[in-house]
Amino acid sequence: MSAHEFRFSVFLSTVVLDAGILLAHGPRQQRIVLDAAWERCVRDLSGVVFGPEAFADLAPDRAAAPGVLQALRERHLIVPAACDEEAALRASFTDRPESSGHDPAAAAAGSWPVTRYGLPPRLSDAAASAAGAGEAVRVLLIGGCVTQFTEEPLHALGRERGLDVRTEHVWPGPSAGLARAVRRSRPDVTVYQPGVQPFLTGLFDGAHTCDDEERAHRLALMKNALTLAVRALADALEGSLGLVHNIAPPALSPFGRYDFAEEYGLRRLVAELNQHIDRCVRSHPHLMVVDEERLVARYGAAALFDDLVFPFGHHGGSVDPGDERPHQLPALGRALAGEYLACLRAHRGTGRIKLVVTDLDGTLWPGIAADDGFDWVDGDATSRWLHLGLHQALSVLKSRGVLLATCSKGDAHATLGVWEEAGGRLPLAPGDFVLHRINWRPKSENIADLCARLGFTPDQVLFLDDNPVERAEAAAALPGLHVAEGPVHGFRELLLTSAALEAGRRTEEAARRTDTTRAMLRREELRSGLDRDAFLRSLDVRVRVARAGPEHLARAAELFNRTNQFTTTAWRTGPEELRRVLAEPGTRLHVAHVSDRFGDYGLTGACLVRGGTVTAFALSCRVIGLDVAVPFLVAALEDGAGGRAALAGLAGRIVVTDRNTPARELFLDAGFGAAGDDGLHVLADPGRLPELSALPVAVLSAAAAGPGGP
16 A cells, blocks of 8 residues: 555544534544534545545645644544554553553552543644644653643644644653653653652642651652652653753642741742752753743742642642533643743754844833933832833843843933943943944844844844834834834843743853953954954964863853854754764864953854764854864864874865855865865865964963863
8 A cells, every 4th residue: 555545543433513523542542623524524534545635635625634634643543544553552552651561440549540631622724724834843741631731732832933843642651661752752852740649649638647757758759759750851862852840839738827837848848849850950951940830920820720629739720610521721731831832942042032132212211311311210110110120131131141232212422421420320331232323323224233243133133112113113124123012011021031032051151242242343343454364463362172071062062053154064962962972983072262362252162073074063153253263173183183194084064054154165274175066075185284383373272271271
């Protein structure tokens, strides 16, 4: 039979509803509701073999047919025509983490059920037509019923964000089963919710029936279990993203207002569990915490969780007590689905915003500073705290490495003068911004100029302005520019919650980015009037090169992941994958630490040599103008080579992207020759490598670099 021939599952059952048709697969616990018009298609194709065209011919909406076919195949409601469903079903049950070898009917009270919770999802024709249009993202959900309830919100939010999200849910089980599930699913992101009923039922629901010593003992057991579970998850994922739930505190305590009087009250139990989860996750760079506690702080426990009605340890979403079906109200599912996708975006650096451009008068402060000054800072009005909150949020972004610039109508001399005079009265000073554009030109022109000076595209920039006319003008003139809509008092929340403004774990390089960017701009000003070599020598550029150690892997991965201009192959990776790659024979990773007389730019270069080929090379845009790429490459190749002659035949590859123009001549500049049309370059004559001593930048080994070296 053809690989493109299908049939409906032998386990399919259907129920015609008032508002559609329900399709279900009992053994796999899958179900979906289609619009009522699909009843004829399902009826006519049941029991026969068909292809995609035949399916589309009978579909009530031809545009929706591919999306419906995909959704039914993912749920095993439609299978390949030659599929042995019974054999596949037996293999699937054996391979799933919840298959722990015991009879579920004889399982101890509180163990994980093997069932499907929630109402069946509905796939409308409109949603089916949009399915498959975006990037495919596979999400493996390992946990209880709460994680099941996130599946449909994940699909819906994914469509809104241009993602084709595909989910699989499994109940937790032995570590070996978890690893098998990861291998089978090959997920882009895996969500792990620690066992709620096996752990929290005994820890929370029985808290008032035992003394502090017993509570401490149960807490210690759960910590040990969490340590093992997180370690097993990290190992199974092999570097792909994993999200670990922590635990939201119940809205109520069995000890009431005297919870503080218990040595191990509920508040302490939750705090210690979450601190322990943080510690476990922190040691694995490819894991993140899904902070249920923060969601409760933002949305309210009563809106998300059920312990106002259900027992403490049930830990499900808020419920309608009049509905007897296993269900939850949708708020928690939506909140968690949003967190999962935000974590994935932050981890990947997808659509990262690198520059925030803010208006001044009416936005960063009330009124017109040149006319009104800053007396508002000394008051206690709502507007004072509102604008100080915006200042603080921008300061937080600066510490993360996001650059700040101003773009405002007015007189630059007057505005900056009164701002400088304000001294420490304001959280942000003019020096916290890399560039100022305060004039009477259209704001779109000023933002375009800022992008040109800093090397950004509009889609890497967020614009804040209180005036909707100015926002509309900038958005119309600069396609892709992110523009904050709504009132000024909503800007702070946007700045502090957007995943596009989170650049991973904080690093020293990120905290110094404003200073190093300013130094880059000063270099550009100095360049006029000097030839290239004289200019570089005047800067006293130093490149310290060393083989990477374990402490450098996170930063090296960040460079490979987030460098779009000076990157030879645009290779994306993570610290764990780098660690595995470096264990291969003949593989080495070098890092470069760059400084000049204007500043120390930190660890800004990474070069990976693997199997006799430079497979990845990345250099931060902050040091592109210092001509350090060739010296870094040569020093990295010579390290441990045993003489230049041993480098003969070494290769390097360029993978052309729409933004890596600065890197395309790297190997040619270093003496390699092009070896075909596929971007391969070969060093046929090592004598063509430039002599480091003849270059206008100083290259130091790690030993010569001293304690500040990489």
